[in-house]
Amino acid sequence: MLVIKNLHASVEDKEILKGINLEVKAGEVHAIMGPNGAGKSTLSSVIAGREDYEVTEGEILLEGEDLTELAPEERAHKGVFLSFQYPIEIPGVSVTNFMKTAINETRKAKGLEEMPANEMLKMIREKSELLEIDRKFLSRSLNEGFSGGEKKRNEIFQMAMLEPKLAILDETDSGLDIDALRIVANGVNKLKSEENAVVVITHYQRLLDYIVPDFVHVLHDGKIVKTGGKELALELEEKGYDWIKNEN
């Protein structure tokens, strides 16, 4: 699904990612952990194609196709989804209208007709039921006045609607209490399948109690310095990131 080879990226000439190698297969859940400033959020932004970051070396392959030259929306059309750490407010644009536009633009890029309204409605109904989202919520302005929990649930709802191949969850647990965390994690688990893959980026182990990873990678100073199973996350939690820092 996703193959990252020797990825180097910088912001304003400062190198943040210093040779990342990662392979994520369909049906897998990978967790990327690491201390603040390790480059976790940079990695997610670079995969999604944020323009502030320059890829200086390496490749990002999605199903064998290099993404590095593609615009962010083209990557989205190919099935890359990023759940934002800080979802952006767009006043006056309802969640429904936003999703309708996103889905139809993606269909347009693939040469398909717009999705008929009744089909769209049906999909919205199904997905909001699956994620236990109140329909009233969908008519509100995108992220405007949303609580932390609502913002993250909304991200997962969008993921459900767009049905991506690769979903990157950037610090989805930040700002959530334990109940909200559980709801969001349940949503992700329901959307997981053999056809898609999930990359969870997190600072803390607690999200991984709910979204159980097949692999855990530890990112430090722009490189993956350790890879293991889910027990690695527990070990990290116990020993702290200094353990990694000292080893390197």
Add this chain to the structure above:
Amino acid sequence: MSKYTEEELKKELETKEYEYGFYTDIESETFPVGLNEDIVRAISKKKNEPEWMTEWRLEAFRAWEQMIEPEWANVHYEKPDFQAISYYSAPKKKDKYESLDEVDPELLETFKKLGISIDEQKKLAGVAVDIVMDSVSVATTFKKTLAEKGIIFCSISEAIQEHPELVRQYIGSVVPQKDNFYAALNSAVFSDGSFCYIPKGVRCPMELSTYFRINQAGTGQFERTLVVADEGSYVSYLEGCTAPSRDENQLHAAVVELIALDNAEIKYSTVQNWFPGNKEGKGGVYNFVTKRGLCEKNAKISWTQVETGSAVTWKYPSCILRGDNSVGEFYSIAVTNNFQQADTGTKMIHLGNNTKSTIISKGISAGRSQNSYRGLVQVSSRAENARNFSQCDSLLMGNNCGAHTFPYIESKNSSAKIEHEATTSKIGEDQVFYCNQRGIPTEKAIALIVNGFSKEVLNKLPMEFAVEAQKLLEISLEGSVG
């Protein structure tokens, strides 16, 4: 990787060209340039007007001669040479048309280009269209249905002939001839426009709609609109405008008067898309308009406007809340791009007790344009319990445009409650990236964000107009992004 920066956004916005820039070649009869009493008399004679109307025009002309063009607005432009303008131009074919078959095919073609085929309009939700092209009405539809209810909807020239008592009673009663420089000019030389009268207690069953269009090179257009809603009546009135590209500046100085008698309600909506000039700031329409409504007891007037065109706009649709419990509303979206300048807003004059006014203004500036909101809320000493709420939001794109807010509040009664809120924001790269990540290209993302920003006002427009307005916003701001 395709990158998206402020710099590029700016460039993209600047490359947008006017979509409706074409010119229709229809034989016209045009007066020699210049303005004097003889020209005013000639216009009046051409239109076969009664003596009182001619005198009324002359009075206005004499007042205008003594007046000086105002300079207080936050706009800069080369003043028009009023002696270099021709004050009358009409398509030569002067007969009224019974059916569309009789209309000049080229004229119909023009309407098609504008996407307002009369045929379609006829069918669409029962809209009666009185089309004004270069000053003379060429087609009026749905007249019969309206006549059955006693509603009069016709050109102002026709009204002067057929209903002189109504015109004489109300014309100039809200905007007097000497009100201001442009209103005086309009009063002297107005060529045509619309007249609407809704009798007592009648609810107009359809949206009344008029399309204006400037067509002759170098011809000023001076429209006059008069809408009278008699006691307890209701009418929703729409006006939309587009104009072909021109190299020299074109002057437009319209006057609109609304009169809502006791318990009456008038909803007046405009979409304005005149040629704003090219990206160097050359050409474009000067739009100096006086719009004002008078509310008697328990009456209500709502102005809704979407302004995307014109090189220079000077326009303040206002309400005089004379009757007790009367209500005035102003909802506005003003978009400026390239070198456009807009100084627009409203005046709410509270004279009666328990009068209420609401102002929602949304300004969107791009390119090197300047967008100003200017509003006056005035409460007289006799007006008890007046209430006003004003909200002015500005959205900026790029670093070379400007948004300005000039709110004036004059309250002479201590029971008045006046609220004013203002915000200024910029379309953020974060917002655009968020949309991009969901598969929405930058061009569409900007349209989405702008529409969201304008939603409160768009929602006030009648359905068929809202769709058109939304399209206009997209054309105005993201034409050739890519």
